[in-house]
Amino acid sequence: MRVVYSPLHLGHELRLQTIMGVQVPADEVAGRAERIRAALEADGGFEIVEPTQHGEAPITAVHDPGLLAFLRDAWPAARRAGHRHDFLVPETIASVLAYEGMSDAFRREPPSIGGRAGYRALDTSTPIVAGTYAAARAAVDAALTATDLVLGGEPAAYGLCRPPGHHAARSMYGGFCYFNNAAIAAQAIAERTGEHVSILDVDYHHGNGTEQIFWRRGDVLYVSLHAHPDRQYPYFLGWPEETGEGPGVGANLNIPLPAGLSNEGYLEALDRGLDRIAAEPGSVMVVSLGFDTFGQDPIGDFALTTDVYHEVGRRSAAVGKRLVVLQEGGYHLPSLGDNARAWLRGAEGRPYDPQPAAGYTPGGTRA
Numbered sequence: 441m442r443v444v445y446s447p448l449h450l451g452h453e454l455r456l457q458t459i460m461g462v463q464v465p466a467d468e469v470a471g472r473a474e475r476i477r478a479a480l481e482a483d484g485g486f487e488i489v490e491p492t493q494h495g496e497a498p499i500t501a502v503h504d505p506g507l508l509a510f511l512r513d514a515w516p517a518a519r520r521a522g523h524r525h526d527f528l529v530p531e532t533i534a535s536v537l538a539y540e541g542m543s544d545a546f547r548r549e550p551p552s553i554g555g556r557a558g559y560r561a562l563d564t565s566t567p568i569v570a571g572t573y574a575a576a577r578a579a580v581d582a583a584l585t586a587t588d589l590v591l592g593g594e595p596a597a598y599g600l601c602r603p604p605g606h607h608a609a610r611s612m613y614g615g616f617c618y619f620n621n622a623a624i625a626a627q628a629i630a631e632r633t634g635e636h637v638s639i640l641d642v643d644y645h646h647g648n649g650t651e652q653i654f655w656r657r658g659d660v661l662y663v664s665l666h667a668h669p670d671r672q673y674p675y676f677l678g679w680p681e682e683t684g685e686g687p688g689v690g691a692n693l694n695i696p697l698p699a700g701l702s703n704e705g706y707l708e709a710l711d712r713g714l715d716r717i718a719a720e721p722g723s724v725m726v727v728s729l730g731f732d733t734f735g736q737d738p739i740g741d742f743a744l745t746t747d748v749y750h751e752v753g754r755r756s757a758a759v760g761k762r763l764v765v766l767q768e769g770g771y772h773l774p775s776l777g778d779n780a781r782a783w784l785r786g787a788e789g790r791p792y793d794p795q796p797a798a799g800y801t802p803g804g805t806r807a
């Protein structure tokens with residue numbers, strides 16, 4: 441399988457994030473993608489290729505041009521404004537409740553860069569640094585290059601996207617995400633094939649951005665397995681009653697899951713999601729692939745082990761659609777490479793062959 445990777449992600453260098461008011465070491469670090477790239481190179485069965493540039497049009501096909509303009513301008517504007525830190529994080533965030541009872545005319549992007557950052561932000565854990573825009577554009581190009589490979593006839597391709605994308609909505613960034621790589625890929629597939637497209641989101645978190653972007657679309661099916669939002673980020677979306685509206689009624693399936701979930705429980709939920717996708721027309725499935733479902737993940741609370749990713753990859757491919765697989769989350773650095781390798785080998789029909797990082801078991805615990 442081809443793996444689309446760009447070194448431009450290294451410029452999106454994060455050291456700190458603010459979560460619940462506390463500044464802590466960043467989870468979404470460059471080492472994530474580097475671990476995965478190294479494990480896939482060591483496997484010998486993957487070919488690493490660089491993305492080709494696809495321009496802005498595929499991005500603004502799903503995102504507000506204002507989000508693109510903001511992300512492009514944010515860091516230079518922060519510098520011009522004399523911003524004192526080496527990252528930009530908003531001070532205030534435009535809650536929907538701030539405008540309660542007021543007409544939409546008052547919901548407008550303010551002129552200052554600090555104000556713009558908060559107008560478009562979901563949270564304070566998604567800093568913008570000097571290399572963020574170039575990295576986010578390269579992640580989109582990786583997703584679109586993987587799409588090109590699959591539409592060109594390959595049964596599957598993997599975009600090693602960093603930063604991830606599924607929390608980014610039409611006009612909003614957040615959850616470590618800036619552009620929604622999976623949504624951009626799905627839209628490109630829908631435009632170029634004229635077919636329905638299915639998105640399987642197996643990141644630990646609900647992909648609120650992907651759900652929102654395709655909420656009223658009947659031609660793009662979104663199926664997500666995720667930690668129940670009654671206890672986990674993003675809290676406000678990801679509930680089972682969210683099934684789409686208008687032409688999109690029935691084209692959104694949320695499967696929220698409990699803490700401590702086992703491999704067996706996960707595979708049962710997966711089969712439910714895959715049954716829905718198998719019933720959908722269209723020859724291509726986009727996979728939002730996260731490994732924060734792993735038992736040792738510092739953010740998640742599921743109990744999955746590396747071998748189950750091989751089975752998830754195998755069952756996903758067995759649906760019979762071609763796969764555009766795009767990296768989302770996953771933060772247990774020592775296991776990320778082997779988990780990605782297991783998933784992709786399963787999708788290719790190659791045997792499970794665990795190669796845990798030195799000093800670790802396939803369960804992710806210290807040997």
Ligand SMILES: [Zn+2]
Nearest residue numbers: 643644645769
């Ligand atoms: Zn996640």
